[in-house]
Amino acid sequence: MKNTYTQQFLGFVKTLPLNLDKKASEFNYTNPVLILADAVLSMNRKYEAFVVPRIKHIEKSNIVSLNQLNTIITQGGIESFAHVWNYSDPKRVEILLKLTQRFLKLKEQYGLSDDLETLHKWGKEAKPKEWVMFGVKGIAFTTFQYLRILCGGNTIKPDIHIKRAFLEAVGKNRPLEEIVEVIEETATYMNLQAKQLDYALWSFYSKK
Known part of the structure; x- marks a missing residue:
């Protein structure tokens, strides 16, 4: 050992x-938007009472791609995103936006066309020590690890x-x-x- x-x-x-x-049902997300939203919503919140209802709310919005999510937040504004996940917290929306843009950049770097494939590739290849270099303000080590799990990592x-x-x-x-x-x-x-x-x-x- x-x-x-x-x-x-x-x-x-x-x-x-x-x-x-x-x-856990959240290990099997097929919508990349829900993966990122779950990670951001879960920070210091009770999962069943707080996160699950808001994930269901996002599902009703039919946002299914990271480009869609990026456009909705950047064009509609941070404040207006509150109705999408039924929660008013500009700081979390900012984190979600930065996280979305980080993965869009990774998607380009990987040369992939699919959001989910991008997230899964990152989740399986990322290591704990890479948290410092991840570069998304507001994503602490614990959330980084949870994001790896949601993206298919075994950790x-x-x-x-x-x-x-x-x-x-x-x-x-x-x-x-x-x-x-x-x-x-x-x-x-x-x-x-x-x-x-x-x-x-x-x-x-x-x-x-």
């Missing part, structure tokens, strides 16, 4: 009554629930990057996808 805490965390996880078969999102699980397991806090490493290694030893273990831990601890 590469990390000294992995064995300790593995032993702890095996004592928990986790539902490892349940899968974990070290939010408050995952950090609580880690603290209970090893008795101390560690840097977020190290928590990611430990839980990814643990998932490998359990023959699970990291995001599968992440979701099981999140589901368990968010209800405690």
